[in-house]
Amino acid sequence: MSLLSPVLAILLEGEWYDLRDLGNPVGELADQLSDWGAPDWVPYVVSSILGAVGILIWLVLSVLAFIWIERRVVGLMQNRIGPNRVGPNGLLQPVADALKLVLKEAITPVGTDRLIFWAGPVIIFIPTLAVFAVFPIGENMILADLNVGVLFLIAIAGINTPAVFLAGWSSNNKYSMLGAMRIIAMLISYEIIQVIALLAPVLFAGSMRMSDIVEWQADNAWILLIQPLGLLAYIIAGAIETNRSPMDMAEAESEIVAGYHTEYGGIKFGFFYQAEYLAGFAVAAAIVALYLGGWRLFGLEEWVPGWIIYLAKLYLVFFIYIWMRGTLPRLRTDQLMAFAWKFLLPLMLANILLVGAEVLIWRENDLSAAEAIPVIAVVNAVLAVVLVVGWSRFLGHGKGKQKGRPAILTQEVGRIFYEPVSGGGN
């Protein structure tokens, strides 16, 4: 009984049952621990470990679920069935895949740099997990509410770049190396876009802390409304980071086998696969927190737990990525780089100048949110359309320019076909 009484104390007192915010029970436990005279660091460590374990369990379950959902949905989009043999409706397919990856022999090819070859998947996994610490899943459900949260998001993703290089280089395979080089060029180019896009929410909220940005959106308006162009750029740049289909040059099977992880098999490939999925969730989580109002939904958070709202929004955004993957064709490397440097970068620079001016005018004149937000929303929406259309016309992507110009292939074929006729003396 003496062992049970502290447990009973927690169960009878406090608001541990308030599951609208999973931070409550953990907070109660931490308070109890400090009441019992534990050192300062014990409640902190216990709540951190509980939070981290919770996030890990959620991530594993989400990845398993979405492997099935993605394959079925993409199957439907492409007029085929998708996996439907293992278990009811193929529900056990992800489990079977995971078992297969774990049980497969871990082959290390000849001539690889063994240490770095093994380190690659591990290094790539750490930042993709660490990034989940800063997302405000609920009011008290942030593992680490850093005051540089948004910057942390970008910085921790930057660790991926050397990891990808090391994985590609150590494989002793030119296709791996090419894949690594491609993905590094892409990651670095789109990292710039990402940083400039994320500056807009930071400027509006006046803070890099994730929870402050969510609060600002609750007080004023979702940043989606006032930053449509920034959101679009962030979605595109996020697709690069997750290495998903319109931008999956790194593993363009028809060109360079499977990119930087060509030589990886078994559980080591599993790490890369899982890391890509987690990066997808991370980008979706960032979009939800920074552009879609986080865990709030027009007062619905009073009735539905905030973390359920957050996860619903997250899965919705992730579904858009699945949709893109099922629909859009792959871009060429040079097209993608040109798109980043010639199209998105000038637009984002113009956008950030605009946002800076707007924030300055807003603060200098002490306007209220009700006055400023509608004007800013309209101006930004109009300017987004004008900038996208105008800049693409300027670059020659508009109507008319390419109309009637025969494709190069037809010209080549035509020359082969016609030349003997005219040159043969007929």
Next chain:
Amino acid sequence: MDEPGIVIAFWVLSVMAIGSSLGVVFARNLIHAVVFLVVSFLGLTGLYVTLSADFLAVVQMLIYVGAVSILFLFAIVLTPRGSRDNEEGFLRLPALALALVVGALLVFVALDTNWSISDRQGFEDTATLIGEALLDKYALPFEIASVLLLVAVVGSIVLVRPEPAEEGED
């Protein structure tokens, strides 16, 4: 510095930073040297975190781990024979002498300085303070740095741009 957690973190991170810095010097393979360098940068990042300089820590991670290491890797890969090994060059003795002189200088400065411990607590929000300092007190160096970067960007474009004569032939 008295909390046990901070002390443990300080020693672990210091060993990580210094040990991997030694690895950079002694690694035969240059790519391994860069990996050690990245670990060393991460150790420094951790040290900044223990000093509650979180903005500096994140920027260290963003710039050194994410960007500078890639620069080194590309430099090694693009240099002929560079990625093979950390060979002993003919500058071995001068380098040793220089390293000894620099090391002696640093040790002298460290021993000679009167390290005082300030009473004031750490800053709550370093990012805001750094931003204000950069755009207010140190606006000129900040602008000079951005002009320097612009010059570098323009210069790299000029370097890789095809000659006008070649363009005419096309």
